[in-house]
Structure formats: structure tokens, C-alpha cells
Amino acid sequence: MTEDGLSGLDEGEVQRALAQWGANELPSPGRRSLADILAETLREPMFVLLLAAASLYLFLGDLGEGVFLLFGACAAIALVVVQEARSERALSALRDLAQPHARVVRAGARLKVPSRDVVPGDIMLVGEGDRICADAVLIAGDLLSVDESSLTGESSPVSKRMARGQEAFGEIPAPGPEASPLLFSGTLVVRGQGVARVTHTGVRSALGRIGRSLAEIDHQPTPLQRTAGRLVGLLGLFALAFCGLVVLAFGVFRDDWIAGALAGITTAIALVPEEFPMVLAVFLALGAWRLATDKVLVRRGAVIETLGGATVLCVDKTGTLTQNHMRLVRIWTKDGVADVGPALGDAGRAAVAHAVLASSVRPIDPMDRGIHEAATALDLPAAAGVIERTWPLRPEMMAVTQLWREGDARMAAAKGAPEAVFRLCDLNEVEIARLHEIIEVFAKDGLRVLGVAKWRGGGAFPESPEGASFEFVGLIGFLDPLREDVPRALEEARSAGIHVIMITGDHPATALAVAHAAGIDATRAVTTGAALAELPFSTLRQHMLHGRVFARITPDQKLLIVEALKANGEVVAMTGDGVNDAPALEAAHIGIAMGRKGTDVAREAADLVLLDDGFASIVGGVRMGRRIFANLRKALIYVTAIHVPIAGLALLPILLGLPQLLFPMHVVLLELAIDPTCALAFEGERGSRDAMKRPPRKPDEALFGPRQLLSAAMQGFVVLVGVLALYAHALTELTVEKARGAAFVALVVANLTLALVDAVGAEGRIFDSERRIYWIIAGALTMVLTLVVASPWLAAIFHLAAPGFQYVLLAVGVGLVSGAWHWPLRRLGLLEVRA
Numbered sequence: 001m002t003e004d005g006l007s008g009l010d011e012g013e014v015q016r017a018l019a020q021w022g023a024n025e026l027p028s029p030g031r032r033s034l035a036d037i038l039a040e041t042l043r044e045p046m047f048v049l050l051l052a053a054a055s056l057y058l059f060l061g062d063l064g065e066g067v068f069l070l071f072g073a074c075a076a077i078a079l080v081v082v083q084e085a086r087s088e089r090a091l092s093a094l095r096d097l098a099q100p101h102a103r104v105v106r107a108g109a110r111l112k113v114p115s116r117d118v119v120p121g122d123i124m125l126v127g128e129g130d131r132i133c134a135d136a137v138l139i140a141g142d143l144l145s146v147d148e149s150s151l152t153g154e155s156s157p158v159s160k161r162m163a164r165g166q167e168a169f170g171e172i173p174a175p176g177p178e179a180s181p182l183l184f185s186g187t188l189v190v191r192g193q194g195v196a197r198v199t200h201t202g203v204r205s206a207l208g209r210i211g212r213s214l215a216e217i218d219h220q221p222t223p224l225q226r227t228a229g230r231l232v233g234l235l236g237l238f239a240l241a242f243c244g245l246v247v248l249a250f251g252v253f254r255d256d257w258i259a260g261a262l263a264g265i266t267t268a269i270a271l272v273p274e275e276f277p278m279v280l281a282v283f284l285a286l287g288a289w290r291l292a293t294d295k296v297l298v299r300r301g302a303v304i305e306t307l308g309g310a311t312v313l314c315v316d317k318t319g320t321l322t323q324n325h326m327r328l329v330r331i332w333t334k335d336g337v338a339d340v341g342p343a344l345g346d347a348g349r350a351a352v353a354h355a356v357l358a359s360s361v362r363p364i365d366p367m368d369r370g371i372h373e374a375a376t377a378l379d380l381p382a383a384a385g386v387i388e389r390t391w392p393l394r395p396e397m398m399a400v401t402q403l404w405r406e407g408d409a410r411m412a413a414a415k416g417a418p419e420a421v422f423r424l425c426d427l428n429e430v431e432i433a434r435l436h437e438i439i440e441v442f443a444k445d446g447l448r449v450l451g452v453a454k455w456r457g458g459g460a461f462p463e464s465p466e467g468a469s470f471e472f473v474g475l476i477g478f479l480d481p482l483r484e485d486v487p488r489a490l491e492e493a494r495s496a497g498i499h500v501i502m503i504t505g506d507h508p509a510t511a512l513a514v515a516h517a518a519g520i521d522a523t524r525a526v527t528t529g530a531a532l533a534e535l536p537f538s539t540l541r542q543h544m545l546h547g548r549v550f551a552r553i554t555p556d557q558k559l560l561i562v563e564a565l566k567a568n569g570e571v572v573a574m575t576g577d578g579v580n581d582a583p584a585l586e587a588a589h590i591g592i593a594m595g596r597k598g599t600d601v602a603r604e605a606a607d608l609v610l611l612d613d614g615f616a617s618i619v620g621g622v623r624m625g626r627r628i629f630a631n632l633r634k635a636l637i638y639v640t641a642i643h644v645p646i647a648g649l650a651l652l653p654i655l656l657g658l659p660q661l662l663f664p665m666h667v668v669l670l671e672l673a674i675d676p677t678c679a680l681a682f683e684g685e686r687g688s689r690d691a692m693k694r695p696p697r698k699p700d701e702a703l704f705g706p707r708q709l710l711s712a713a714m715q716g717f718v719v720l721v722g723v724l725a726l727y728a729h730a731l732t733e734l735t736v737e738k739a740r741g742a743a744f745v746a747l748v749v750a751n752l753t754l755a756l757v758d759a760v761g762a763e764g765r766i767f768d769s770e771r772r773i774y775w776i777i778a779g780a781l782t783m784v785l786t787l788v789v790a791s792p793w794l795a796a797i798f799h800l801a802a803p804g805f806q807y808v809l810l811a812v813g814v815g816l817v818s819g820a821w822h823w824p825l826r827r828l829g830l831l832e833v834r835a
Contacts, residue, residue: 006105006195007108008105008106008123009107009121009123014122017119018117021120021201024117024118024133026207068668100133101113101114101115102134105122115133120200121197122134123195123196124136124197125195125196126183126193127193127194128190128192128193128392129190132183132186134185135198137196138162138181138182138194139163139197141194141195144160144193144194145157145158145160145189145190145191146183146187146189147187147190160181160182162181183196184205185207186205186207191392192392193392195362239268239269242264243265245264246260247261248260249654263660266660266662269667269668269671275674276636276639279635279636279639279682280632283635286683287625288304290624291621291624292611294617295612295614295617296617296618296621297608297610298607298608299607303590305629306589307573307625308696309571309625309629309699310571310622310625310696311497312498312499312500312501312565312571312572313499313618314501314588315500315501315503316503316577317504317506319596319597320575320594320613320615321486321502321518321615323483324366324597326448326480327374327478328340328352328355328371329478330477331352331474332438333348333350333473334474337438342378344378351476352380353380354452354473355371355413355415355450356375356383357454358401359372367450384404385409386404387403387404390402390403391464397424397465398417400414401414403455411454411457412455414453414470415452417450417451418475421472422435422451424465425453425471427472431472439475440507442475442477444509446517449475449476450475450478451472451474451475452472453470453471453472454470455468455469456469482514482517482518483614485615486518486519488616489618489620490518490519490619491519492619492623493619496622496623496693496696499548502549503550504553505552508526512526520549524548527543527550529553529554530552532550541567543564544561544564544565545568558574558576558584559587562574562587573588573589573590573592574588577594577602581593581605582602586605590608592610595610626692627685627686629697630688631685632682632703633708634682634685634759635682636703638712638759640712640713641716642670642716642755644712644719645720645747646667646670646747648720648724650662652724658727661727661740663799666798670747673777674751676777677755677774680777681771681773681777682758685759715822722818723743723747723814725814727743734803737799738803738804741789741800741801742808744800745808745811746814746818748785748815749811749812749819751815752778753818754819756778788800789801
């Protein structure tokens with residue numbers, strides 16, 4: 001049994017309720033089945049063209065060619081479906097990670113469980129910033145203020161009172177304007193803490209009845225994906241039009257409409273870079289999954305394009321740089337300063353006891369937990385009586401006051417920001433000045449300081465604590481140790497050219513002590529919220545060029561800091577965990593919410609959620625973001641580069657009056673190598689060793705801009721010239737089939753070489769153990785190519801023949817040189833293709 005008599009359900013009761021009422025979730029939209037993925041794939045232009053080519057071959061009676069093309073089309077479709085299904089599984093895993101949680105009491109223990117596991121009858125703990133996950137009745141705690149706009153459309157919060165005695169409720173009605181004890185699924189607690197008994201879950205809740213979900217991850221196509229989709233669509237239309245022209249040219253000038261149809265289809269297939277959308281989808285989905293393994297949950301896929309380019313990280317002190325495990329370590333009373341421990345005197349023990357009276361019975365706040373832990377360690381007796389009323393923190397009074405009742409007796413205590421407690425106790429200026437000296441000493445040692453006061457009693461407690469007579473009890477200091485991995489992560493961020501700004505609501509001296517311990521540049525004075533409020537925006541912009549530590553900052557000032565940094569051209573990542581942090585999170589280029597201590601409303605406003613709340617995870621996310629960006633850029637350069645020779649070799653021989661070089665089956669075989677190379681080999685490339693030693697890329701630098709397009713065009717053009725020259729020369733000495741065989745060998749070798757060189761970059765090692773996927777693909781393609789060239793039956797299907805040993809060596813040489821010509825230049829620093 002818990003201290004307030006609410007022990008909650010046991011495990012057996014929970015399982016029976018789940019069996020009876022089902023999971024507390026709404027039907028999940030947007031998850032694609034295998035059939036959906038297959039249907040979307042079959043609508044792609046390339047697969048339509050492949051099926052058309054196969055049908056044409058079968059119609060002409062070329063059974064071998066038709067069957068091979070059908071097999072190739074099915075294999076290509078299967079590859080795309082497998083990759084899309086892989087992406088969908090990654091997204092599904094992210095949705096599971098993103099599921100909200102609820103705090104419940106079961107069998108007397110406080111637990112954090114997925115919201116889907118909450119059942120009718122559960123005792124649920126709710127507090128400021130929580131999104132209520134089920135309909136419930138408030139049975140204990142504070143008077144809550146709840147935003148019900150998600151259900152009613154009314155923006156003003158409504159008050160919630162505790163249920164009275166044996167007050168009974170049947171089917172819960174719709175939310176109304178009057179104060180009631182009824183809490184509704186999907187609404188947001190904006191003030192207070194309470195205990196509620198769950199009544200309705202899932203589709204039976206208020207939110208379920210209107211069929212809405214507020215916890216979905218947004219994985220809409222990113223701007224780059226939409227652009228790529230439009231590009232492929234336009235190129236598809238262009239390819240079809242060009243196909244018609246080729247057919248017409250063959251028919252009119254060569255009087256060979258069938259050959260024209262095959263050449264036209266081949267050209268059209270070669271012109272469409274259908275890998276672009278697939279590569280982007282796979283990279284972004286698997287990139288989000290990789291980030292999740294680094295404790296960073298992606299809520300909006302578009303942020304992956306931005307993450308690696310962050311130039312400024314604005315981070316909270318508590319819980320991000322520090323462990324968020326508050327230990328009450330020092331106390332000041334009229335008897336002086338004392339450390340918390342067995343030797344603590346009566347005055348110090350009294351201060352802890354009164355701090356307990358001003359804390360939550362079932363603490364959620366780290367300071368409240370620290371106070372309860374200290375009371376337990378000191379063997380202080382449990383508070384007697386029950387809480388009659390709580391006055392939570394308010395902007396105008398940053399202190400919590402609780403009124404207790406034991407029989408006919410009343411007692412009250414308050415704790416909070418020292419300045420607020422000083423006002424409650426009506427201290428004079430001399431007393432306040434003396435106490436500020438103590439606070440300054442505590443703060444310089446990195447301690448967070450609260451004031452504690454007790455009600456003097458006498459008569460009824462007034463309606464507001466400000467009207468009561470309080471006596472100052474003392475100051476209590478909390479130590480929140482620095483996370484062990486913070487100094488190393490900060491050093492890595494500095495090496496990467498990223499400025500780290502610490503923003504806290506704490507005392508300036510506390511902020512400065514933590515900044516020094518962490519390694520944040522604190523050579524300039526700490527900027528306080530009061531000083532910030534006096535700065536014009538233009539001056540603030542100048543100040544943000546050098547300011548690194550900000551203290552006594554309010555949530556609305558976080559937004560002002562973000563806007564000033566953005567105006568300076570910075571790419572801003574901002575962390576936040578509170579209800580009022582949402583505007584700053586939405587305004588930042590990268591909004592980062594805390595997964596453990598963050599409120600639901602902060603998580604809903606953020607692009608990323610830190611699953612462990614740690615600063616090192618942010619830096620790790622930036623590192624992973626740079627890796628994803630670099631590998632995606634490499635893959636897009638490769639896809640574009642290899643399509644230049646494929647399209648050119650399908651078209652130029654026709655324009656030059658040479659025999660047709662490429663047929664549909666050649667392009668299909670190349671596509672079967674290109675797709676897995678992009679989706680597996682490039683995506684799995686590890687990050688560059690100096691990725692976090694480079695400055696962030698410029699905000700306006702495109703993922704695939706003119707520079708990358710030119711690089712791809714140069715690489716592809718050299719392969720095109722090399723293979724076409726080999727083909728033209730071979731035609732003078734060999735039959736058409738043998739010349740085609742030599743050119744196709746050179747093209748395949750150039751394709752594999754180009755993929756390896758683009759993946760390796762300027763610094764990597766070719767024979768790296770992590771590159772085994774590439775070598776598996778290369779080995780498989782080499783075996784297939786050998787079979788095609790050596791087998792007369794397959795050679796006939798591919799319209800080629802073995803060119804002889806001398807020409808095979810020449811073809812391999814041409815492929816290696818044309819595919820790798822730029823790699824030595826990049827190694828020597830003579831040619832830069834930055835990924």
C-alpha cells in the first residue's frame with residue numbers, strides 16, 4: 001500500500017484489463033504493407049519500360065531474351081521492394097521508440113510504462129507538460145490547469161478539481177467549461193500535479209471517439225525527396241518522348257521499326273535515374289534508425305539533411321550537461337553552514353523536514369527526489385496528515401507552497417527560488433544581502449540553491465500564500481554532477497567547428513562553475529536574463545557572436561536567442577524540455593527535446609528526441625548526420641555518374657551510325673548491380689576520420705548541387721569516352737558481337753571501379769573489412785559477367801561474344817582507368833570532391 005492509500009492494480013489485474021479492453025492506442029495509419037510497396041514500385045517508369053521490352057521480345061518469338069528480361073524485371077522489382085521493406089521496418093521500429101509513456105502506480109510501486117499499456121483502473125500520475133493518454137478522474141494532488149483545445153478548440157486552459165467523496169461517473173461526457181475532476185485523453189496539463197484513476201482507454205476515450213492521434217512521427221517526404229521524385233517523373237516523360245523519336249528515326253532512316261522499338265526502350269531505360277527516390281528513401285529511413293541506435297530519435301525525417309550542418313548547439317545545463325540526479329549536500333540555517341550527513345544538527349534537520357512538507361509526496365522533480373532521499377538517509381519521520389492544498393510554481397511566485405492537515409491542525413511550508421521565498425518571509429534588505437552572500441558561495445561551488453520557509457500558524461491559512469506569515473528556515477544546496485562524457489564531447493564539438501552555448505535558469509555563479517568544469521568557453525561574463533532583456537535586437541546579435549554562458553534565462557528568452565543566432569546566419573540546434581520551450585524548439589533549425597525529463601509538448605514540437613538526455617548523444621547525432629549526408633552525397637554522385645555512360649552508350653552509337661551497343665538486357669544487368677550498391681554498400685560506409693574535424697558545411701550548400709553534378713558528369717563522361725572509343729576501335733578488328741562484348745566488359749568494370757572509388761573517397765582504404773558488402777556485389781557481378789561472356793547461350797541472349805584474351809585485358813584496363821582516373825588526383829589533393 002502506498003502512503004496515500006492508492007496501491008494501484010497488480011499484474012494479474014492489468015493483464016485481465018488488457019484482455020478485456022485492448023491496448024490503449026488508436027488504429028495506426030500510414031504503415032505500408034508489402035502489397036502497397038509492390039504496387040508503388042510497379043508504377044515506376046523503368047519497370048513499365050522493362051515489362052514493355054520483355055513483352056516485345058516474347059511477341060517477336062525471342063524466348064530467351066524475353067524470359068531474361070522478365071527475370072531481370074522481377075529481380076529489380078524484388079530488390080527495390082526488399083529495400084523499401086527494410087526502410088519500412090526501420091520506420092516501424094522508430095514508431096515503437098516514439099510511443100509516449102505514462103507514470104502509473106501498480107502494486108504499490110511507481111512505474112513508467114508505454115501509454116499503450118495503460119488500462120482502466122490504473123492509478124496514473126500526471127504533471128505539468130504531460131499529454132494525458134487516457135480518460136481519467138482526478139482523485140488527489142493539486143488543482144490542475146488543463147489545455148483541452150485538442151478536443152474543444154478553446155485555447156483557454158480549464159481548471160480541474162479533485163473528485164468529491166463518493167462522486168460517481170458513468171460514461172464520461174464531452175469536455176465542458178465548468179471545473180470538474182474529469183481528465184480527457186489527448187489534453188495537456190499546463191500547471192499542477194495530480195493522481196488520477198483511469199476510466200476509458202483507446203477507442204473508448206475522448207480522443208478515440210474522434211479518431212485522432214497526437215503521437216505520430218512525421219516521416220513525410222523531405223524537400224530533397226520531393227525534388228528527386230519530380231526530377232525522375234520529368235526525366236521519365238522525356239525518356240518516353242525520346243524513345244518515340246528513336247523508334248521514328250529507325251523506322252524512317254533504317255526501315256527497321258522493331259529494332260527501333262528495342263533501341264528506343266533501351267535508351268529510355270538508360271535515361272531514367274530511378275534509383276534517386278529509392279536511394280533517398282532508404283538512406284533517410286536507415287539513417288533515422290542508425291541515429292536511434294545512438295540514442296537520438298528522429299521525429300521529422302527532413303532534419304537528417306540539416307543535422308550535420310549545425311553550427312551552434314544551445315544546450316540546457318541540468319540533465320544535458322549534468323546527470324540530473326540532485327543530491328542535497330549542504331544546508332545553511334541560523335546555526336551556520338553544514339553538510340548533509342549523520343552529524344547534521346537539529347536546525348538542519350528541521351530545514352530538510354520543512355522542505356519535505358513543500359515537496360510532492362510522490363516526487364517526479366529531481367529536487368523533490370533529492371529532498372526525500374536526504375530525509376530517508378537522515379531517518380526523519382514521515383510527514384503526518386494529508387495535503388489539503390498545493391500552490392504550484394507560477395511566473396509571479398517561483399515557489400511551491402503546500403498546506404497540510406492533521407485532524408484539526410494545519411501546517412504549511414514553502415520552498416523555491418530564494419528571491420521568492422524572501423518575499424514570502426518579508427525579509428529586510430540587510431537580511432537579504434547577507435543571504436545573497438551565502439547563495440553566491442554555494443553557487444560558486446556549482447550548487448543549485450533553494451530557500452525553505454514555514455508558516456507561523458495562527459488562524460486560517462489565507463487564499464494565497466503571499467497573504468500568509470512565513471518564517472525563513474534556511475537555504476538548501478543541491479549538487480548535480482557533470483556527466484562523465486561531456487568534456488570529451490565538447491572537445492569533439494569544438495574540433496568540428498561547432499559553438500556550444502549553455503542556457504540555464506540557474507544562478508550565474510552556478511552556471512559559470514559548470515561551464516568551467518565542462519570546458520565551455522567562459523572567458524566572457526555570464527549573460528543574465530535581466531541583462532538580455534535590456535539589449536536591443538541588433539546589439540543582441542552582436543553579443544551572440546561571443547556569448548557562451550547564459551543564466552537566469554526564461555523560456556521566451558530562449559526564443560529570442562534562437563532568432564538572434566538565425567539572424568547571424570547560424571544553423572541552430574536548441575534543446576528544451578518544458579511546456580514553454582516549444583516555441584524555441586519550433587523556431588530552431590533543429591529542435592531537440594529530452595526523452596526522459598522532457599514534457600510531451602516539448603517532444604511534439606521537436607525534430608529530435610534524446611532518449612538518454614545526454615549532451616554526448618547530441619554530438620554523436622551530429623557525427624552520424626555528417627556521415628549520412630556524406631554517404632548520401634557519394635551515392636547520388638555515383639548514380640548520376642554511371643547513368644552518363646549508360647545513356648550515352650545507348651544513344652551515341654545510333655547517332656554516329658554504329659551498330660547498337662546496348663540492349664535492354666545490358667541495362668537490366670547493370671541496374672541489378674547499381675541498386676544494391678547504392679542501398680547497401682554506400683549506406684553502410686563508415687564516416688570519414690576527419691568528419692568531426694571539418695567546419696560545418698555552409699547553410700546554403702546543397703546536398704547535390706552544381707559542384708556534385710559537375711563531378712558526376714566528369715566521372716561519367718570519361719567512362720563514356722573510354723568505352724565508346726574501345727567499341728569503335730574493336731569494330732575495326734572484330735565482329736560486332738565481339739566488339740560489343742569487349743565494350744560491355746569495360747562498362748561493367750568501370751561501373752564497379754567507379755562505385756568503389758566514390759565510396760572510398762580520398763582517404764579510405766580499398767580493402768577494408770567494413771566494405772565486404774561491396775566486394776560481395778562485385779564478386780557476384782563478375783561471376784555473372786564471366787558466365788555471360790563464356791556461355792554461348794547467354795552470349796546470344798545478350799547479343800555479344802567473347803572478344804578474346806587480348807581484348808578482355810584491354811577492356812579491363814579501360815574500365816579500371818576510366819573509373820578510377822580521379823582517385824590518385826584526390827589522394828594527392830589535386831582534385832577535391834568533398835562529401
